[in-house]
Amino acid sequence: MAKAEDFKTNVKPTWCPGCGNFGLWQSYREALAELGLQPHNTAMVFDIGCCGNAANWHKLYAFHSLHGRTIPVAFAIKIANSELTVVADSGDGGGYGEGGNHFLHTCRTNIDITYIVHNNQIYGLTTGQASPTTEIGLQTKTTPQGQLDRPFHPLQVAIAQGATFVARGFTGDPMQLKNIIKEAIKHKGFSLVDILQPCITWNKLNTFTWYKQRVYKLEEQNWDAKDKEKALAKAGEWGDKIPTGIFYQEQAPSYESQLPQLKDKTLVEQGVQAQDISKFLKEFK
Numbered sequence: 001m002a003k004a005e006d007f008k009t010n011v012k013p014t015w016c017p018g019c020g021n022f023g024l025w026q027s028y029r030e031a032l033a034e035l036g037l038q039p040h041n042t043a044m045v046f047d048i049g050c051c052g053n054a055a056n057w058h059k060l061y062a063f064h065s066l067h068g069r070t071i072p073v074a075f076a077i078k079i080a081n082s083e084l085t086v087v088a089d090s091g092d093g094g095g096y097g098e099g100g101n102h103f104l105h106t107c108r109t110n111i112d113i114t115y116i117v118h119n120n121q122i123y124g125l126t127t128g129q130a131s132p133t134t135e136i137g138l139q140t141k142t143t144p145q146g147q148l149d150r151p152f153h154p155l156q157v158a159i160a161q162g163a164t165f166v167a168r169g170f171t172g173d174p175m176q177l178k179n180i181i182k183e184a185i186k187h188k189g190f191s192l193v194d195i196l197q198p199c200i201t202w203n204k205l206n207t208f209t210w211y212k213q214r215v216y217k218l219e220e221q222n223w224d225a226k227d228k229e230k231a232l233a234k235a236g237e238w239g240d241k242i243p244t245g246i247f248y249q250e251q252a253p254s255y256e257s258q259l260p261q262l263k264d265k266t267l268v269e270q271g272v273q274a275q276d277i278s279k280f281l282k283e284f285k
C-alpha cells in the first residue's frame with residue numbers, strides 16, 4: 001500500500017511561500033494514497049504554469065506537456081493503457097484559455113480522465129496577466145485600466161457540454177478538496193474539478209480571506225447532484241456566496257469502455273504488427 005509520502009519526489013517546490021498550490025499538492029497525495037493507487041499505475045499530465053511545475057515533485061508517471069495541451073496527452077495515455085488512472089492538471093490560463101477547445105470537446109466524450117484546474121484567476125507563472133477567469137475590473141499587466149471581459153464560467157460550460165462529473169474545491173479546505181479529488185478519480189468518465197487556488201503574489205483581489213468569506217459547501221445543504229438544471233444554475237452563483245463541492249454527477253458509459261479495439265486487451269498489451277496498407281494506397285492512384 002502506497003502512503004501519501006510515496007507520491008512525493010525529493011525535489012523542493014519553487015512556489016512562493018504561502019501559495020495555494022501547497023494545499024492542493026498535499027490533498028492530491030492523500031487522495032491517491034487513500035484510493036489505494038500506486039505511483040506505477042497513476043499518470044498525471046501537467047500544463048505549463050506554476051501549477052505545471054508540480055510535475056517535478058509528484059512521484060508517479062508525470063508528463064510535463066505544452067501550454068493548454070494536457071487533455072490531448074492524457075486522452076492518448078488513457079487510450080493506450082486504459083488500466084492507468086489518468087489525471088490532467090492545468091491552470092485556468094492553460095486549461096480554459098489556450099486549451100479551451102480541448103476542454104469544450106472532451107467534456108462531450110466521457111473519457112475516464114480527471115481534469116484538475118488550479119483556478120487562481122490569473123496567469124501566475126508569467127507574472128500576472130489577465131486569464132479567462134479574471135474578474136471584471138481587476139487591474140493586471142495586460143489590463144492596466146481593469147479587465148473588461150466577462151469571466152469564463154468553467155462549471156457551467158462543463159455541465160452544458162455534457163461532462164458527467166463537475167465539482168469545485170478550495171485549497172483553503174484541504175479535507176473537502178481531498179474528498180472531491182477522490183470522488184472525481186473514482187468517477188467512471190470525464191470529471192472536472194475546478195479549484196480556487198489563491199495566487200498570493202499576482203492576484204491581490206481573490207485572496208485566501210476573500211474566498212474564505214464567501215465559500216460554502218454544497219454537501220452541507222443537502223445538495224442533489226443528479227439534478228442537471230439546478231446544477232447549471234448553481235454553477236453560475238458567484239459573488240457574495242461561492243458554492244464548493246460536487247455540483248453534478250451522472251453515470252454513463254465511459255468513452256474507452258465502448259471501443260471494440262480495447263474490449264479484450266489494452267492497446268499496450270496488443271503489441272505492434274506490420275499491416276498491409278497497399279489496398280488503401282491503390283485508392284489514391
Ligand SMILES: Cc1ncc(C[n+]2csc(CCOP(=O)(O)OP(=O)(O)O)c2C)c(N)n1
Pocket residue numbers: 047048049050051052067090091092093094095098118120122123124125126131
Ligand atoms: C502556447 C503558449 N502560450 C503562452 C505561453 C507562455 N505561458 C507559459 S505559462 C503561462 C501562464 C500560465 O497561467 P495558468 O495556466 O493560469 O497557470 P498558473 O501559472 O497561474 O498556475 C503562459 C502564458 C506558452 N508557454 N505557450
Ligand code: SF4
Pocket residue numbers: 014015016018019020021050120124125198199200201202
Ligand atoms: S506566482 Fe502565484 S501561483 Fe505562482 S507560485 Fe507564486 S503564489 Fe503560487
Ligand SMILES: [Mg+2]
Pocket residue numbers: 049091092093118119120121122123124131
Ligand atoms: Mg492561473
